Amino acid sequence: MSKGVRLTFMFSGLLLAFILFCYPIALKSENVAKGNIVGFVYDMDGTTPLEGAVVKVKNISTDVVYESTKSDILGIFKIKGLENGVYLYGVMTPNGDFNSDGLVGIRIQGNETAKMSISLTPYEKKVASSMQEFYQEQKIAGEAFIGRIVDYNTDTRMADVFIVKGYLQLKDKIHAKGEETDFYQKVNVLKHEGSTVKKAYAGQTASIGLTERAEIKDSVYVVCKKQFLPLFFSPLGVASIVAGSAAIIYGVTEVDDILTPASAFKK
Structure with missing residues (x-):
């Protein structure tokens, strides 16, 4: 066999191997199920439609961001071509932006359309400021100072934290730090004025259960993984899901580390 023929066979073999390697990947990408979301955006009363709003969702695994059409006079919006996954969401309005109050898991079959309605609630002035x-602290350092421990019960390990800025919510990962204190934990108990709450805001004193000993005047920080940073850094308030179909998993507030990409902010 001549040298030219051998080279031709080698090239053909390499080309065939490349095609066989790439074909399953291309076929897999074509078969990824994508669906749509149709829903409503409402003002804070939960019933008044909001016109001109754009809903944004960000897949926390791929960082792909999708934007809806502008909501019409009935508050209706639509997002096309969504893949299954866990998403951050937010709403842009003519008056300002609203961040989601958690994550949402989306399961949509190919070409299926799911329903999702969102209500907007403005922050109080002292919170908004x-x-x-x-959020900027979280973006730069991976955690943000929210307040100080003003009381601590050594028997129950309950600590009262005065929230100076931002907010604290159930399942948040916090960092308690002081002269003799330095530990991380998730917030599994959160109370305000004796009642269990999902969130506590700036200006409030929240009671939280601690896993380790702390001291009065210790600082408390909220830790944020990079992929969970909010969509907007100067929000007017909170966007909350109020209705939807079986394709939407509500109240997803924590995701197993195994299912999410590694983060430089991970502690």
Whole structure:
């Protein structure tokens, strides 16, 4: 066999191997199920449609961001071509932006359309003024100072934390730090004025259960993984899901580390 023929066979073999390697990947990408979301955006009363709003969702695994059409006079919006996954979401309105109050898991079959309605709630002024600084700290350092421990019960390990800025919510990962204190934990108990709450805001004193000993005047920080940073850093308030179909998993507030990409902010 001549040298030219051998080279031709080698090239053909390499080309065939490349095609066989790439074909399953291309076929897999074509078969990824994608669906749509149709829903409503409402003002804070939960019933008044909001016109001109754009809903944004960000897949925390791929960082792909999708934007809806502008909501019409009935508050209706639509997002096309969504893949299954866990998403951050937020809403842009003519008056300002609203971040989600958690994550949402989306399961949509190919070409299926799921339903999702969102209600917007503005922050109180004292909360809104501190949110930009709170989010910027999280973006730069991976955690943000929210307040100090003002009382601590050694028997129950319950600590009262005065929230200086931002907010604290159930399942948040916090960092308690002081002269003799330095530990991380998740917030599994959160109370305000004796009642269990999902969130506590700036200006409030929240009671939380601690896993280790702490001291009065210790600082408390909220830790944020990079992929969970909010969509907007100067929000006017909170966007909350109020209705939807079986394709939407509600109240997803924590995701197993195994299912999410590694983060430089991970502690």
